[in-house]
Amino acid sequence: MQILFLGTSCMFPTKxxxxxxxxxxxxxxxxxxxxxxxxxxxxxxxxxxxxxxxxIFITHWHGDHSLGIAGMIQSMAGNKxxxxxxxxxxxxxxxxxxxxxxxxxxxxxxxxxVHELDLKLGECRPVLKAKDFTISxxxxxxxxxxxAYVFKEADKRKINIEYTKKFGLVQHPVLGxxxxxxxxxxxxxxxxxxxxxxxxxxxxxxxxxxxIYFKDxxxxxxxxxxxxxxxxxxxxxxxxxxxxxxxxxxxxxMLAKESNAKKLVLTHFxxxxxxVQPLIKEAKSIFKNTIEAKDFLILELR
Numbered sequence: 001m002q003i004l005f006l007g008t009s010c011m012f013p014t015k016x017x018x019x020x021x022x023x024x025x026x027x028x029x030x031x032x033x034x035x036x037x038x039x040x041x042x043x044x045x046x047x048x049x050x051x052x053x054x055x056i057f058i059t060h061w062h063g064d065h066s067l068g069i070a071g072m073i074q075s076m077a078g079n080k081x082x083x084x085x086x087x088x089x090x091x092x093x094x095x096x097x098x099x100x101x102x103x104x105x106x107x108x109x110x111x112x113x114v115h116e117l118d119l120k121l122g123e124c125r126p127v128l129k130a131k132d133f134t135i136s137x138x139x140x141x142x143x144x145x146x147x148a149y150v151f152k153e154a155d156k157r158k159i160n161i162e163y164t165k166k167f168g169l170v171q172h173p174v175l176g177x178x179x180x181x182x183x184x185x186x187x188x189x190x191x192x193x194x195x196x197x198x199x200x201x202x203x204x205x206x207x208x209x210x211x212i213y214f215k216d217x218x219x220x221x222x223x224x225x226x227x228x229x230x231x232x233x234x235x236x237x238x239x240x241x242x243x244x245x246x247x248x249x250x251x252x253x254m255l256a257k258e259s260n261a262k263k264l265v266l267t268h269f270x271x272x273x274x275x276v277q278p279l280i281k282e283a284k285s286i287f288k289n290t291i292e293a294k295d296f297l298i299l300e301l302r
Contacts, residue, residue: 001026001153001203003226003299005267006042007034010232010246011064012271017295018042019064020209020268022228023053024151026133032056033149033207039068040075046296051079055128057135058089059209060146061096070100077108084111088127088137090145091118117147122216124150133202138220140211142245148211150221153202157181163196203301206261209268212242213251218258226299227261230268231279249279253286267293 002025007018019036023043030052032039040050050072059065069087076085087097094114101108117127117137124138136150157179161170167186169175174184174191181193206221209230221227232246241248247255249266256264264287269276276292283290 001301003205003228003301004046004048005293005295005297006039006046007036008267008269008293008295008297009064010230010268010270011062013037014271017269017271019067020059021068022207022267023048024205026151026153029130029133030054031135031151034059034065034209035068035072036064037067040071042295050075051081053085054083055086055088055135057137057147057149057207058087058093059148059207060090060142060144061092062144062210065210066096069097070104073100073108073112074104074106076110077106081110084113086113086115086128088115088117088135090139090147091116092145093117119147122220124220140208140217141214142210142212146210148206148208148220150224151203151205151207153204155202156200157193157197158200160196160198164191167191205301208255210245211247212245213247213255218255221255221261222259224259224261225301226263226265227256227259228265228267228293229255231266231276231283232268232270234273234279234282249282250286253283253290256283256287256290261287262289264290265293265299266290 004023007021009017018038020034021036021039022033024031032053093116097114119139121139126136128135132154134152137147140148177184178193178196183192203225205226206224207228229252231249231252233241233248235248235250280292
């Protein structure tokens with residue numbers, strides 16, 4: 001699995017950072033989270049065709065997170081797309097997409113499906129279920145209806161080869177039955193799945209951007225392998241962060257620690273910070289395993 005950061009700024013793009021956009025790639029599924037201005041150009045620079053994307057997850061309809069949608073729809077139409085495009089977003093998304101289609105002269109020959117997610121604060125609900133992963137959404141506290149998303153890879157049952165070797169069993173079709181959780185008989189001996197296999201937990205990735213810190217947030221994001229989190233301001237601008245309903249780097253570090261995250265990736269930096277290392281340092285003072293997201297950074301998960 002890969003995570004590709006296409007945009008890591010916030011309201012104002014900079015020379016180095018485009019507006020928010022993250023692409024997750026899992027077994028041929030291309031999942032786009034937010035679609036800031038210039039998203040399709042960032043994809044082109046990265047060498048990825050927008051035609052591979054079938055699901056776009058919008059956190060909210062502030063322009064920095066959604067201005068790239070119209071361009072994406074048009075480019076897909078221009079490339080004679082035939083397969084459906086799914087757009088997920090908070091309550092009001094259907095009306096907003098309909099307004100885009102009226103505002104621009106689109107000729108679309110593919111189905112555009114808008115999935116409107118009306119969630120209560122504290123509620124986390126699956127919105128897309130695939131064979132090997134699930135995407136869930138929950139509501140956060142921001143100026144407009146705003147969501148965060150959780151990618152959860154399916155758990156896998158793996159063979160405990162050291163155990164099956166005791167039965168002389170290394171390669172055999174019955175291993176497939178064990179992987180399904182079934183007990184098997186091999187050469188007159190019963191092999192129990194609970195002894196011969198173990199569960200490898202699937203990766204959990206949280207995409208959290210544009211919210212204030214609130215009490216239940218740590219429970220909604222707990223035990224993530226990667227927490228992608230906004231760090232719009234440093235803690236000396238905490239009043240401003242609260243006014244505009246954003247997080248500081250320090251608060252991001254606190255969230256990572258309190259939620260038992262394994263890795264924190266900071267993004268959504270205010271353009272006021274030409275050098276974001278002080279923000280990274282601030283978060284690291286609380287949560288050591290913190291890194292900076294940069295445009296075109298790729299994270300590989302195994």
